[in-house]
Each structure stands twice: as C-alpha cells, then as structure tokens.
Amino acid sequence: MKIRFALSAAGLLSLAALPAHAQIEIQLWHSLIAVNNEWVNDLARDFNASQSTYKVVPTYKGSYDETLPAAVAAFRAGTAPHILQVYEVGTATMMASKGVAVPVGQVMKSAGIPFDPAVYIPAVASYYTAPNGQMLSLPFNSSTTVFYYNRDAFRAAGLDPNKGPATWPEVALAAAKLKASGHKCPYTTAWQGWTQLESFSAWHNIEYASQRNGLGGMDARLLLNSPLHLRHIENLANMAKQGLFVYKGRGNVPEAAFVSGECAMITTSSGFLGTVRKNAKFAHAVAPLPYYPDVHGAPQNTVIGGASLWVISGKKQAEYKGVAEFFKYISNPEVQAASHKRTGYLPVTTVAYELTEKSGFYKDNPGSEVAVTQMVRKVTDKSRGIRLGNYPQIRNIQDEELEQVWGGRKSPKEALDAIVQRGNELLEKFERANRR
C-alpha cells in the first residue's frame, strides 16, 4: 500500500514536473533570405543550445513588405508571433498602432534584465525611440547606403582604381570617362528614394521632412523640394540625358546590373557587400556616398535602413521572459561583432564596433568599414533618421515621380513638387487615422 502510494505520488510529481521541462517556444518572423537566413537560424540555434528553458523558432515569412501584412493578418486572428522583424520603412506604422507592440525596455525590465539604450549607435537607437524617449524595438540588422565601383572598369577607363569619386562632380567626370571607354552604363542607383533623397538629405545635413524628419511627431510634412534637392535631381537628370546615369529599375533590382559588370558604379545598401564579394567577377571597392563639396556641413552622416525586432502584445509572461533572454543573448557584444563580420550589416552597438576594429577585421576586409564610419558620427536633428507614416506608399510615389524625370517626361522641379504634394496628402491621412 505504502509502496503504491509512493509510486503514484512519484507519478504525480513527475507529471507536474513535465510542463517545467517542456520548452517554451518563442516564434520569430523574419524576412532574411540566403546567407542572412542562415545567420538568423544560427543565432536561434546557438541561443537554444545555451539554455534549455526556451526555444526560439525563426520563420521566414516573405519579403519585408510581405511579412508585415502577414503579421497584421495574424494579429487580427490572434496568432501573431512573439517577435516580429519589421523594416525601417514600417517603423512609423508599428509605432502608431497602439497596443500592438510591447516596448523592448519594458520587456527587459519585467524580466529583470538590465537594458541600456545608450549602448546603441546614436543614429540607430534614436530611430527606434518614440518621441517620449522610450525605445520601442530592438535594433537588429541595420544597413546604410554606400557607393560601390568596379575597379577593373576604372583602370580600363584611365581612372585611379584605388580612389572612388568623393563628390558628385567627380562622379559625373568618372562616368564620362567610363562612357568614353565604352561602358554603356557608367552609373546606376538602387533604392532611388532611399539613396538619392533620404540619405542625400542627411548626408548634406538638410531637412527631408519637418518635425525632425518625422521623429518629432505625426504632423511632419515633406520638405524634399529644396533648392539643394532640386540641384541634385537636375544633375542626375542631366547625367541620364547624356547616358552617364542609366536607370535600372526600382528597389534592389539595379544591383544585378552592377554584379554582372554592366554598370560600373552604383549607390545602394551596405548589405549588398556580401553579394558583391561572392558573385562579382571583377575587383571592386566601396566608397563613401558622394556629396556636393560646396555645401556647408557635408558630409554629415547617412540614415539607416534594415530592420528591428518588435515584441508583439498579448502573450504569456513566461514567454516574454524568454524573449528578453533571447534579446540579451543577441545583444552580447561578441555575438554582435560576429554578426557584423558575417553579414555586412552594421554593428549596432559602439562596443561591437570597437571589438571588430580591434580584431583587425577592417584591415583585412577593406570596404566593410565605410558604412560604419558613415554612421558612427555625432548626428544632428536633420540627420538622425527619417520616420514617416504611410512610408511604403511614399517610397512608391518617389519611384513613380523620379521615373518620369529619368524618362524626360517631367522636369525635376515638377517631380519633386509632386512628391511633396502627394506625400503630404498621405501624411495628413496617416495623422488623421492615428490621432485618436
């Protein structure tokens, strides 16, 4: 009798103990493919191996602009993931949707894990910080815009392959020489809105939108039809007319034309470096974004792209603890430095940057530091970052209008005015919809 009792008690105990041993699953939805997909899987694997209570399960949910709608649908159906990777363009949408996300600081605090937003590179941290000073999401994979050029093509055109063009006039000169040497596409650009308008504004320390480029509040309006913006778009339009700048499409589509060797120079994301290293069959180099030398205060710093991790509301306390533990793990300077070296994304904390520098990585891998040095600077109110509502649509408007400039059907002034007018309509709409 006693034995039986003891046995059943033991049985009950082991039953009760089971849930404690069962791992708590943390869902992570992301948009990283190929090399970067392996990276996020490895992060989760290493974290899962480092402890036994939680299990992070990363899931690829499509491109950035597919993942966010997928999460929206899941949230409405009550099946949202714990962690959601959202691209920088969707940041304002996330911030404005009250009650959808739990601020990352709060998640860490209730888990009893110290969290200091000050360790992040200023331009990165401020981007994900709400006007009330609270950091809402965890910076994850950040990139910025840089300039790539084909050194072999430069050599063939009689240009110095060791020195990229530093200014826009130099870009035009180099393009003319490349064209004279038979290059059909001397210069192209990917992400035209991001590189030629956003980064351009911050790099020249001029306002892109009011309210500190939207970081200050939802009543921000576009200001990107200033004389300097106009001068730049006119310059590019002239280059297009002379065949020095060749338009190759929206988004990252033009990148293929650089890797294939068709285009000799390109402005695009720093995250493109890994692809160039792997696939380009020519000597290449990275240079800082060009600027206009007569503009006072240029070059300043460039704005970030990439994505951050958002914690979705409505989950269990124990699960949030797991999220916090995972965030603690990926915020570890060694892990961050390793991620930076591996992916070409920026080191998001100053410590990780210093660690990478100390390891001699930048000396062995020239080009990797260009993006970092463009970002690791003291930022101004005009260069801190750009965060606007309805931003995916505004980017689309920029594509539509700029295409008409390159096609010669609209003057640069008409196009920029149209971007401002159409963009502001969307910003007003966003403000109305989210003011409540």
Add this chain to the structure above:
Amino acid sequence: MEKRAVFRSRWLPWALLAPQVAIIAVFFFWPAGQALLQSLQQSDAFGTSVDWVGLDNFRALLADQRYLASFKVTAVFSILVAAVGLSLSLALAVFAERIVRGTVIYRVLLIWPYAVAPAVAGVLWLFLFAPSVGIVSYGLKAIGFSWNHLLDSDHAMALVVIAAVWKKISYNFLLFVAGLQSIPKSLIEAAAIDGAGPWRRFWTIQFPLLSPTTFFLLVINIVYAFFETFAIIDASTQGGPGSDTAILVYKVYYDGFKAMDLGGSAAQSVVMMAIVVVLTIIQFRFIEKKVNY
C-alpha cells in the same frame, strides 16, 4: 412546347440549388459584404481602432487625380487584352481547324500556357524583355529598336498586354476550336460549292455562327483583364513607369496588401464591382442582341 422543367415539389428545387448557393454565398456574397463594410471604415493597419467614416473613402478616391487616371489605363489595358487576345486566338483556332495532320500536337501546345500561374507569366515575359539581358530586347536592339519598358510607358503597356494575352490565349483558343467544331460541315461545304473562298466562308458563315462563343469570351476576357491580371503587373512592371500600367485591380492589391490601407482598398474594390456589374449588364443588353444562338 414548354421548355422549362416544372418541379411539383416545393423544396426540391431549393435543395438542388443549395450547393451552388452555398458556394456563391461563401466565396462571393460574404467577401463582397465584408468589402462593403470595410469601405465605410477607416482603421490602422492592425485593426486595433476602427472608425466609421461614411463615404469618406469614396470621396477621397474621386478627389484623387491618379485614381481617375487609373481608369483610363484600365480601359486601354482591358480593350487591348480583349481585342488582341480574341482576334489572335480566333486566328489560331481557324488555322488549327484547317490543319489535317498533327492536330492534337498543335492543340496541346497551344493549351499549355493556361497551366502557367499569372505571376510566372509576368516574370517569364519580364526576362524576355529585360532591357539589358532579355533575348527579345536584344533582338530588337539588333534591328535598331531600343526597348526600355522601365522608362517608356508604351513599351511597359505592350509588355503587360503581351503577358496577359499570352496567359489567356489557350483558354480562348480552346473555346473557339470547340465553337468551330460545332458548326455543321454541310454549311461550309455548301458555301464552298457555291464558290465562296475561305475568307468569305469565314466572314459569312463561321464568324456569325461563332458569335455566342465570341460573346462569352468577350465577357470572360474583360473580367479577366479587370481582376486577374494584378499578379502579372506586380511581377513585371509594378505599375510603372510612373503609374502608367497601374490598373485599378493593381491599385486595390497595392493599397490593401502592401500599403495596408484597408478602407481605401475596399472602397476601390466596391467601385470595381460596380463597374463590372454595369459592364456585364451593357454587354448582355446590347451586344447580346447581335448574337445568334
């Protein structure tokens, strides 16, 4: 003679209709009702706050110049897709009818594109016409024609029309072939004996007798161009250059699924629903009169 079947039972006709009604209710009336409701609402992306805004979404649409321009783009696109698609597939069907040997092979080959998903069709043609690497644009360049659908609206429109027509051509072809086969051979032979050539026989006998098929395909193709082509547009031009290939349904898709403006997107789909209802009524009232069944 009474052509209709008369049911004595009161419930039997309803029971027989029920499966069809259930399917229409679930896959048409329910979503259409949802769209109607949402078109009167304004909400943030995650649906945490929903406001009833009455007809605001519609007013915003009508005030939007580019939305009105999109009507013109859609009209051009649909007319081109229907006209080019129907005439091309009719020509193919007539030729396939005249083939004596290997009929089956030709028909099977012509039916193949129907099995291709719209997005794949878009990408396929995009590759062929890619300005720097596409084989067609390469060929065009060789004969002195510079193809660039990234910046030239006419080229972009041509590209999406070609892809959309190609995708639908098998379906049209199949129905035209069936239609041609149902025309009694004796009529054509009689005309031939009377001395009518193939051209005259086609216009005086085959074409009029095909009119039910042509009419049906016209309705189907217009609806296809209106609703089912967004994947082709998205995969090939994304509405560009500018918004010169952004047809109405692409805007519905973009605003709803990419920009997450559900209210505006729903309002647009309600407008589209109305357009198609009106178009179909016009087609049945006026064009159908010219059809001989």
